[in-house]
Amino acid sequence: MAGSGGLALRTLPGSAWVRSSGSALLGRLKDVAVVRPGFLSKDEEDTLSGELEPELRRRRYEYDHWDAAIHGFREIEKSRWTEASRVILQRVQVAAFGPGQTLLSPIHVLDLEPRGYIKPHVDSVKFCGATIAGLSLLSPSVMRLVHTQEPGQWLELLLEPGSLYILRDSARYDFSHEILRDEESFFGEHRVPRGRRISVICRSVPEGVGPGQLPPAC
Numbered sequence: 001m002a003g004s005g006g007l008a009l010r011t012l013p014g015s016a017w018v019r020s021s022g023s024a025l026l027g028r029l030k031d032v033a034v035v036r037p038g039f040l041s042k043d044e045e046d047t048l049s050g051e052l053e054p055e056l057r058r059r060r061y062e063y064d065h066w067d068a069a070i071h072g073f074r075e076i077e078k079s080r081w082t083e084a085s086r087v088i089l090q091r092v093q094v095a096a097f098g099p100g101q102t103l104l105s106p107i108h109v110l111d112l113e114p115r116g117y118i119k120p121h122v123d124s125v126k127f128c129g130a131t132i133a134g135l136s137l138l139s140p141s142v143m144r145l146v147h148t149q150e151p152g153q154w155l156e157l158l159l160e161p162g163s164l165y166i167l168r169d170s171a172r173y174d175f176s177h178e179i180l181r182d183e184e185s186f187f188g189e190h191r192v193p194r195g196r197r198i199s200v201i202c203r204s205v206p207e208g209v210g211p212g213q214l215p216p217a218c
């Protein structure tokens with residue numbers, strides 16, 4: 001998308017990776033809905049996808065998540081990582097989480113097939129704390145955030161392979177998030193064709209949960 005993000009910039013407030021329904025909203029969410037394009041080097045992307053591929057390949061794509069939010073996906077909850085991947089996940093922790101936040105373990109890995117998508121939802125507060133941070137691999141996609149009380153307030157995040165997104169606090173609790181299906185996958189005017197996408201999602205434990213009583217991952 002390099003060089004083409006400017007079009008979106010002229011039509012609505014935002015940056016090359018974030019668009020929104022208004023500049024006030026954009027300002028309000030700038031620290032709680034964050035995209036860091038190129039967070040991963042190409043080598044790091046290959047490290048993660050190379051490690052995940054054999055584990056994912058053993059599963060079949062499913063067409064109904066337990067809460068029916070996700071379609072055309074397979075997933076794993078992964079607790080054992082190679083040292084090279086641990087270094088990457090450590091970087092995510094430093095970039096996205098505060099020193100007082102504990103990460104859910106295992107880590108959630110989601111593989112969406114090209115026609116797979118995620119419907120609008122808010123991650124359960126029972127299973128997930130204030131921060132969600134996701135790495136995207138393989139295919140670009142568009143994540144849309146819509147205010148649960150005011151549907152006219154929305155944000156779109158362009159998630160290129162190698163990017164990190166962070167949703168925290170208000171962006172995580174007051175907005176639903178979704179990954180657009182291929183037919184609807186536009187970032188402003190720009191078509192973002194969907195291929196297979198793998199995401200690695202780190203979450204903080206729910207507030208008030210002590211060590212030893214950690215819930216299962218979301």
Ligand SMILES: O=C(O)CCC(=O)C(=O)O
Pocket residue numbers: 110118123134177179199201218
């Ligand atoms: O794939 C992603 O980045 C988000 C997944 C998600 O929203 C979820 O599993 O709750």
Ligand SMILES: [Fe+2]
Pocket residue numbers: 121122123177
């Ligand atoms: Fe989610």
Ligand SMILES: [Mn+2]
Pocket residue numbers: 108218
């Ligand atoms: Mn899930």
